[in-house]
Amino acid sequence: MSQVSTVSPDVADEPAGIAQPLGAGAITALVGFTSSFAVVLAGLRAVGATPAQAASGLLVLCFTQGIGILLLSFRYRIPITLAWSTPGAALLASTGLVVGGWAGAVAAFALTGVLIVITGLWQRLGSLVAAIPVPIAQAMLAGVLLPLCLAPVQALRTSPAVVVPVILVWLVLQRFAPKWAVLVAFATAAVGTGIDIVVNDRHLNFSAMVPSVEFTVPHWHWQAIVGITIPLYIVTMASQNIPGVAVMRSFDFQVPWRASMLVTGVGTIAGAAAGGHAINLAAISAALAAAPSASPDPKRRWIAAATAGATYLVLGLASAALVTLIAAAPAGTLETVAGLALLATLAAALTGALSDPTHRIAALVTFLVAASGTTLFGIGGAFWALLAGLLVRRFLPAGT
Template identity: 75%
Template structure:
């Protein structure tokens, strides 16, 4: 009798978990995803030539499109399919800088990247081609793209030490005891520092910018932007987000509907592009927050966490204007510091994946150096040339023994 009672309790335990557990997991998923890298998005869009209003619109666009995508996919497939903006893609934009044709050309490149993502869902050969890019080359390119942003905290130290030092110290302490919230805490300290700086200098803020607003931009088609921005943005989004995202979901026994996921994220990217959104994709690292048993003991109930995350992102989208206003008023280098700290773990993982295999380490190292150089040839950014150089050297040099 005792055994049967215990077994019954175990069967009922998933139901007993109720709605609170997946809803709580969804809230955490959205808060962690948003606060850990929104500064990277703003830095990337600004580097592409966006004004403060256009950057705020871009942040609003990616929040809304990924939120709608999560709600649609999670309800349709009853899976905890979470989406995110392309953080590596935003870092790529920050390292690439303005392109020929300006912000309108960048918007056109975002739309092209979205079209390529949709195409990947329907054309298996294109997906196989991306998957065929050697891991060490793709990760080396990503590491090179991330390096300039990860150096930002060091460069900002002599410029705004009164704010930057507390931000770095807060991040370091939280990395030891609560890593998940380290970037959020660092941003909170940065916000306080910015507020103090505003009060001391008696600057007036444009309160009308607090309201969320969409700034539409007609896309301009530039071949330099397509090759130098759209193609690398597509590659890093696929290689660093979509493909790892499906792998993370498989570890929790979920088979992501590939065609549907690529269609939703690709169309979302295309629709968000005129408003300044750069790219949305499957979540990778943060996907585990909604797909793991901690979200709900019953795998069939965890989709509620992804649905909740989508709803929370719709609320967070309303804060886009306020965040951009705060960032614009902050001392020089503070935004870049928060963004750089948020990317250090990703840089470490990319360098490890790029340089650990000894067979083609020279090709990976060259890829990393070209991407980190920021060099631009024929109006095309360093990320594209890094990929080309790495693949050529890998093909030319025999594997090291």
């Protein structure tokens, strides 16, 4: 990884040239938040968070990544954007409860941040992660995502009145405005939930909508560390940080690798006790702030990133209200929105896993083990899937 370089610190901030990057930055944050917050909440709840703890986790993720974006974009004057680890949240949703419960998961989050910091300081660790064959890493991610992406189909049995409109709206928007498909699908789910509350004469807990931070004392368990920390670190690096560098390079921006790993690693450690699982370099949403559409002048695009960071700080305040609404929703509603949000990621992961015939069998084994959700010795299936794939790759002759 290259250490650092910048486009140029000399930026003329004339009012006429600021409107476009300001708008692009706000859109970057809105798309990043709305397209995957349901996945984050599903992941945190799966590993034992209460609704209040999940809301706290979503809030602290918004704050840590927002502050990190502001620090990096102002310091280097390039459009560096951060995000929470969506693949990591999907991993948590498939892992479920671990030994030590929520406190054990919180400890695993903190150790993930430590590994990210070490990656920034010690290039060898980053090289080891990069040495994992991409098809095997993608197959592990695809296996983790598969059960989540089946959730919309399964929810049809439990809450068809809410789920069917959500799926139909998502499908129509995929045809005409795919960027907004998940956001409008969630809005449809919110409307359906509101109707369900009125019809069944239930009441929302408005006092729970006030933003708050819930701290948890970490409880260290080796099973949680092996079952969460290692897979979470690997998917965050392989599916977010490394692609994030590539996306930025495609727009002729050089990411300051060490600084980015230190900021995201320290941010992950700082947010762990409040429920934040991991933050990292943005990959897909990074293009929204780094592309010419954010500003014809590359020297102004850092303004878009800074605006995204500030917008995340505001969006974080909505976390408790979102969790309260979701808690009142019919069964399967959250899982439906999360599953729809992850379909494109699943398709990309499957393509990456099976496109290279050299690793196809090993990738297939990895995918099947991860999708099975097998837990051994208190350790989730993602770890065993990665181990199985690497062993099969080692055992089979080259080209198999």
